[in-house]
Amino acid sequence: MNAPAERADAARNRLRILDAARRRLATDGFAALSLDAVAKEAGVGVGTVYRRFQNRPGLVYALIEDNETRFQQEFTRHCSDGSPTAPDRLRAFLHGLADLVEENRDLLLLAESSAPAGRYRSGPFRRHHEQITGMVAELAPEADPAYLADLLLMAFTPGLFDFQRAERGWDVDRIKRGLDTLVTGIGAAGAAGAAGAAGAAGGQPPR
Structure with a gap:
C-alpha cells in the first residue's frame, strides 16, 4: 500500500x-x-x-524534456493531419526542432557547457535520432540513415546554432531553408538509388 x-x-x-x-x-x-x-x-x-x-546538466535536461513533450505532441498532430509524405514529415520535424532549440537556446548552452557530451546521452537526442533515422530510411533506403541522422542533428548543436544566430545574424528561417536543401538532397539520392536498383533488376544499366 x-x-x-x-x-x-x-x-x-x-x-x-x-x-x-x-x-x-x-x-x-x-x-x-x-x-x-x-x-x-x-x-x-x-x-x-x-x-x-544527479547534477546541473541533468536538471537542465529535465526542464528541456518538458518542452520536448510539447514538440512531440505537435509533430504527432502534424503526422495525423492528411497523411503527409516522408519528405514533408522530415521537413516538419526538422523545422519544429529548430524552433525547439531556439526556444531553449540558453538552457541548451548551459547544459552543453556543463557536460559537453551530455546531449548525446540525453533522452531527447536519442529519441530525435531514432525518429530521423526512420524517416531518412523511408527517403533513401540505400543510404546509411543512422549516419545521416547524426549529420542532420549536428545542425542543432547548441554552440553552432547559437553562433549562427548571434554571431552570423542568421534568422531561424534561413536555418530551416538550409535543412530543406538537405532533405531534398537525401530524397534525390533515394530516388537515384531506387532507379538504379530497378534498372539492375530489369537487366538495364542505371542511367
Missing part, C-alpha cells in the same frame, strides 16, 4: 523542483543556476535534488 504513495510523492517533488528551477532561472539567470539554490527554493533537501537529477 505504501509504494503508490511513495511514487506520488516522488512525482510531486519532481514538479516542485522543476518549478523552483524555473523561478531561479527567471530571477538569477542561467549562469547562476545551482542545485543548492533550487533545493532551497523547492523546500526539499539538496540530496533529493541530487538523487533525482
Whole structure:
C-alpha cells in the first residue's frame, strides 16, 4: 500500500523542483543556476535534488524534456493531419526542432557547457535520432540513415546554432531553408538509388 504513495510523492517533488528551477532561472539567470539554490527554493533537501537529477546538466535536461513533450505532441498532430509524405514529415520535424532549440537556446548552452557530451546521452537526442533515422530510411533506403541522422542533428548543436544566430545574424528561417536543401538532397539520392536498383533488376544499366 505504501509504494503508490511513495511514487506520488516522488512525482510531486519532481514538479516542485522543476518549478523552483524555473523561478531561479527567471530571477538569477542561467549562469547562476545551482542545485543548492533550487533545493532551497523547492523546500526539499539538496540530496533529493541530487538523487533525482544527479547534477546541473541533468536538471537542465529535465526542464528541456518538458518542452520536448510539447514538440512531440505537435509533430504527432502534424503526422495525423492528411497523411503527409516522408519528405514533408522530415521537413516538419526538422523545422519544429529548430524552433525547439531556439526556444531553449540558453538552457541548451548551459547544459552543453556543463557536460559537453551530455546531449548525446540525453533522452531527447536519442529519441530525435531514432525518429530521423526512420524517416531518412523511408527517403533513401540505400543510404546509411543512422549516419545521416547524426549529420542532420549536428545542425542543432547548441554552440553552432547559437553562433549562427548571434554571431552570423542568421534568422531561424534561413536555418530551416538550409535543412530543406538537405532533405531534398537525401530524397534525390533515394530516388537515384531506387532507379538504379530497378534498372539492375530489369537487366538495364542505371542511367
